[in-house]
Amino acid sequence: MRRRSISRWSVASKRLLLCRRAPDVTHRVICAGAMTPYAWSLNGEYWPNVTSLMIATGQRVAIEMLNHTMMPHPMHLHGHAFQVVAINGAPLASAVRDTVLVPPMGSVTMAFDADNPGRWAFHCHNLYHMMTGMMRFATPRSSELAQPSRTIRRAARSPKCVGLRHQKSRRHRIVLTS
Numbered sequence: 001m002r003r004r005s006i007s008r009w010s011v012a013s014k015r016l017l018l019c020r021r022a023p024d025v026t027h028r029v030i031c032a033g034a035m036t037p038y039a040w041s042l043n044g045e046y047w048p049n050v051t052s053l054m055i056a057t058g059q060r061v062a063i064e065m066l067n068h069t070m071m072p073h074p075m076h077l078h079g080h081a082f083q084v085v086a087i088n089g090a091p092l093a094s095a096v097r098d099t100v101l102v103p104p105m106g107s108v109t110m111a112f113d114a115d116n117p118g119r120w121a122f123h124c125h126n127l128y129h130m131m132t133g134m135m136r137f138a139t140p141r142s143s144e145l146a147q148p149s150r151t152i153r154r155a156a157r158s159p160k161c162v163g164l165r166h167q168k169s170r171r172h173r174i175v176l177t178s
């Protein structure tokens with residue numbers, strides 16, 4: 001009985017991994033900031049005066065986060081589940097998640113499939129950091145937002161990962177009804 005439970009858990013975990021695929025686009029994001037004045041930035045920009053990370057539906061997107069501070073930053077992406085594919089340059093295949101702690105003076109690379117059209121917040125989950133600047137959007141091209149039904153069909157065709165199909169359909173329903 002116990003063996004069967006472990007086996008089911010193992011199968012479920014494997015389904016939550018991204019399929020192997022090279023990223024179509026890689027964004028580099030530098031986390032920076034200071035205690036005096038107390039302000040925290042991504043790529044030297046402070047919310048709300050920031051530029052968006054541009055992504056296109058169907059892309060495998062990688063975000064390489066470099067932490068140039070002595071504080072850890074729990075970076076959180078809305079709208080997508082991502083997989084951590086490297087920490088401090090060492091490759092790994094972590095479980096899929098929506099938040100990852102970027103260690104002080106370290107780096108984390110995340111990857112996800114852009115399969116959920118929308119304008120999604122990407123920010124440090126330390127709210128004092130977010131409120132003083134450490135936030136931006138991951139944004140698709142404006143032409144995609146204007147035609148959501150077409151982009152959703154294209155995204156559904158694109159990746160062939162069986163394990164993520166359920167998550168995609170659930171998220172697409174949310175987009176269609178919002």
Ligand SMILES: [Cu+2]
Pocket residue numbers: 040072073074124125126129130134
């Ligand atoms: Cu932070």
